[in-house]
Amino acid sequence: MEMSIPVTISMGSQAMLAPLVLSLASLGLMMQIAFWRHSTASWVICCVSILAAMLALVPMSELSPILVTPILINDQFSLFFSFLILLSTLVIAVLAKDYLQNKSGENEEFYLLLMLAGLGGLILVSATHLATFLLGLELLGVALYALIAYPERGHLPLEAAIKYLVLSGAASAILLFGFALIYAALGTLSFEGIGIALQSVESNDKDIIVLMGTAMVFTGIGFKLSLVPFHMWTPDVYQGAPSPVTGFLATVSKGAIFAALLRFFVDGQLFQYQGLLLALSIVAIASMLAGNLLALRQSNLKRLLAYSSIAHMGYLLIVLVVCGVQENAQLALESGSFYLAAYVITSLAAFAVMTIISQHEESDDIADVRGLFWRHPLLATTLTIAMLSLAGIPLTAGFIGKFYIFTAGISGSLWLLLGALVIGSGIGIYYYLRVIFAMTQTDSSDTNTVYSPVHVSLVAKAVVCLLVVLMLYLGVLPQGLMEYLGTLSV
Secondary structure, rough: OOOOOOOOHHHHHOHHHHHHHHHHHHHHHHHHHHHOHHHHHHHHHHHHOOOOOHHHHHHHHHHEEEEEEEOOOEOOHHHHHHHHHHHHHHHHHHHHHHHHHOOOOOOOHHHHHOOOOOOOOHHHHHEEEHHHHHHHHHHHHHHHHHHHHHOOOOHHHHHHHHHHHHHHHHHHHHHHHHHHHHHHHOOOOOOHHHHHHHOOOHHHHHHHHHHHHHHHHHHHHHHHHOOOOOOHHHHHHHOOOOOHHHHHHHHHHHHHHHHHHHHHHHHHHHOOHHHHHHHHHHHHHHHHHHHHHHHOOOEEHHHHHHHHHHHHHHOOOOOOOOHHHHHOOOHHHHHHHHEEEEHHHHHHHHHHHHHHOOOHHHHOEEHHHHOHHHOOHHHHHHHHHHHOOOOOOOOOOHHHHHHHHHHHHHHHHHHHHHHHHHHHHHHHHHHHHHOOOOHOOOHHHOOOOOOOOOOOOHHHHHHHHHHHHHHHHHHOOHHHHHHHHHHOOO
């Protein structure tokens, strides 16, 4: 990876313009909340700030690639995922407005926490050093602790936040211990420095310490990505958190962490350890099978999507294993990036529908979407396309993403992993279609059930339509994004 050190402070500032915009906007929002509490004003500041940060990516791209100090980088890889994170955060902010208006309490801080969590994601995807990796991870995580607990009343959000706080703290401690072991053995914490140092490791003792440290790092990250066997928190937190926050957790949080992991894995040349690749393969197979099998038993839509996300993270681990079995990891990088984009957009669409239908009360059972096709065809169509995309049905973004992953797996002859992917995808089709079937059922069969009316604002309709277009566009005409991803490197 070719990088150049910036010669002026102004150039370095311009290269990190989007995170700076979001940082300054967060400070401005703090002052607004301190002197004038107004939920709509906070929402406007949040949305305008995120849009400004997205626009700031344009001058940033003109300087790419450039190393902004030894711990942050501005390149096409970070720019792509920064755009994806900002777009997702904006969608969540827009959908949260109507959702929070129907909840009691003061909600200005929600938008502040959302911006800080998005800032953590931006730092993660630009990190080239374990220090900034940890900084982005903790900024994202600490903001999520409070976001999960919204609203204040209700035992489920509080229980979910405490569970995530305790387990996330333990995972971060394990992660830090792993960083310490890697530094003790190699004397560096930069991704590229770790890769260079590994080439000159001669002592078996140091090699063992590096492997132990790497295993601890992957254990901590495995929790954040809810990989088996570190997945136990996922369904409870998904169910307990408010729907917009669950959508953020499923998209921005996991997308940013996996993008940072991919850079760390490739730049640190960790793919040279066959034992690590074997461990990743076992975790991937377990995640794919366990996630899909457990999702079969769920009657709650949030818990179903939680277990589904475990399976999807298992699919993505194939990308890391591919890096170790072929000399050129470019195809693995492309396939992982495309799959993440497809998964983020699809999950946003699913949680957008859930956020809209649960504005008045948290109704997230599969039974609650019965007859949705007859009550609100737009929302039902959106959720249908999202379920089909998650299942990997043709003409959706999810199909192209799985095809990309499958192609990368074939290039590395990972037949066992591909077999697990096929079996897991086959199992997943059943529970995704179960949700679609529930939406087509008529309300007349439930004479004692009173369905609350679904009110959708004009802005929410526009967001939902945009997500539908993106899911179909990436499924029918993915060539433009594929060509762009072909230019990415880490």
